Amino acid sequence: MTETESIAYDVVVIGGGPVGENVADRTRAAGLTTALVESELVGGECSYWACMPSKALLRPVIAQADARRLPGLAQTVRGPLDAPAVLARRDDYTSHWHDDGQVAWLEGTGADLYRGQGRLAGPRTVTVTGSDGTVTTLTARHAVAVSTGTRAQLPDLPGLGDVKPWTSREATSGKAAPDRLIVVGGGVVATEMATAWQALGSRVTLLVRGKGLLNRMEPFAGELVAEALTEAGVDIRTGTSVESVSRENGTVVAVTGTGDRIEAEEILFATGRVPHTDDLGLETVGLEPGSWLDVDDSLRVTGTDWLYAVGDVNHRALLTHQGKYQARIAGAAIAARAAGGTLAEEPWGAHAATADHHAVPQVVFTDPEAAAVGLSLAEAEQAGHRVRAVDVEFSSVAGAGLYGDGYKGRARMVVDLEEEILRGVTFVGPGVGELIHSATVAVAGRVPLGRLWHAVPSYPTLSEVWLRLLEAYRDN
Known part of the structure; x- marks a missing residue:
């Protein structure tokens, strides 16, 4: 191991995914010198093993399903997806797991990139161990930001080590559809990957420990998704736990709590995430290795005046867009404190x-x-909160019928009866992802329902569901 001299920066960021990139971008924009440390690919989980590859896999699936709901078009899309073409497009969207473009973007911000394993080595100090064993020490005048994210959590099951199970990484980067795939879990990764690989040619068995899917959403969301997955051919088994796994002559055998043996070529465990903080040197600053990092609303770690934890690692909202939002907040807070300014907290x-x-x-x-x-x-x-749920079916919206025959979906708004604002909104149905930002504006902006009456939805679009929801609230 070769030691190098210490190099000082205003800010050191550990973790070069989209969250760390955005912290670096914001601190550089404020005129602070910034170093970013990354042990894998710049761009992180989202770019190579999560958001981008998973949505590239899913987009053809959704487009095909939409086409099959339209007479005149449905007859032209009767065959299966061209799986090799879908996978090739996925590879393009991951830049074939090369980060040259992301590195060029980072360099354009003026931040310095250090490749290697970053670890805290005391207050405001980070060591970077390169692949050749060289250790570089970085010091931060103002802040160290930890943006190391999470990794897949695997259960402690007999035989798991020999099976080499898929996690979200293998599921989004798989080179071919296995003939049979077992998916363990009922959340976002489980349902999305079951959707994708079933459409790409796998026979998928989905094993869910709980009563249904997507249990962090309104119950009808999981119910409608489960119904559609079943219609697509996925075998969903709720209330089912996996007690052991083995690989016999190349075949995975999962034994459930009821003694059933389920065989497949691969098994995906989508059973949660754990923080990537076990080898971060947290013990050198009085924190517990492997723990989530508790932060205040400026993303500063509790009990410190220099350490920030941004993105999944703080366990506030394990979503890329929310982590990038936190990065913008943290970058602004770091810059304001560095300048001796007053924070708008x-x-x-x-x-x-x-x-x-x-x-x-x-x-x-x-x-x-x-x-x-x-x-x-x-x-x-x-x-x-004193609230009331208002539900409508998308069948009452003209735009839904035009979107596709047999359109099935539901919307709910949760109304605060004392303030007459929205506490939450849920949409389920084809194409509703493009509706959610209007709901986000209404919730974040605390828009009064009386004002929403004047936000007129265009006809005939899916957004007319807003009018149906407001009418249902008024009339009942």
Whole structure:
């Protein structure tokens, strides 16, 4: 191991995914010298093993499903997807797992890139161990930002080590569809990957420990997605746990809690995420290795005045777009503190990630899509709000019928009866992902229902569901 001299920066960012990139971009824009440390590919999980490859896999699936709902077009798309072509397009969207473009963008910001394993080595100090064993020490005058994200959580099961299971990484980067695929889990990764690989030619068995899918959304979201997955050929088994796994002559055998043996070529565990902080040197600054990092609304780690944790690693909202939002807040807060300025830390202020508490949007790219922002009915009630749920079927919207024959979907808004604002909105149906930002604006902006009456939806579009929701609230 070769030591090098210490190099000083205003800010050091550990983790070069989209969150770390945005912290670096914002601090550089404020005139601060910034170093970014990355041990894998610049662009991170989202660019190579999550958002981009998964949506590239899913887009042809959704487009085909939409086409099959339109007479005149349906007859031309009777055959299966061209799986090699879909996978090739996926490869293009991951830049074939090369990060040259991302590195060029980063260099354009003026930040310095250090490749290697970054670890804290005391307050405001980061060591970077390169692949050749060379250790570089970086010091930060103002802030160190940890943006190392998460990794897949695997259960402690007998035989798992020999099976070499898929995680989200293998599921989004697979080179061919296995004949049979077992998916364990009922959340976003499980439902999206079941959707994609079933359409690409796999026979998918989805094993769900709980009662249904997408349990962090309104119950009808999981119900509608489960119905569609079943129609597509996915074998969904709820209330089912996996007790052991093995690989016998190349075939995975999963044994469930009821003693059933399920065989497949591959098995995907989509059973949660854990923070990427176990080898981060947290113990050198009095924090627990492997832990989530607790932060205030400026993303500064509790009990410190120099350490920030931005993105998934703080466990506030495990979503790329929310992490990038946090990065913009953190970058502004770091810059303001470095300049000796006063922070706007009040709710919805420039240095407060208030949306993490009240207006987190998410889209699940299944068929149908499920999109939600803010609180579900159950969450709003648990938070002590006096609320009412207003539901409408998309069949009441002219734009839904035009979108495709047999369009099936539902919308819900959760109304705060005391303030007459929206606490949450959920849409389920084909194409609803493009509706969710209007709901996000309404929730984050605390737009009064009386004002929403004057936000006229264009006819005939899916957005007319807003009028149906407001009418249902008025009339009942």
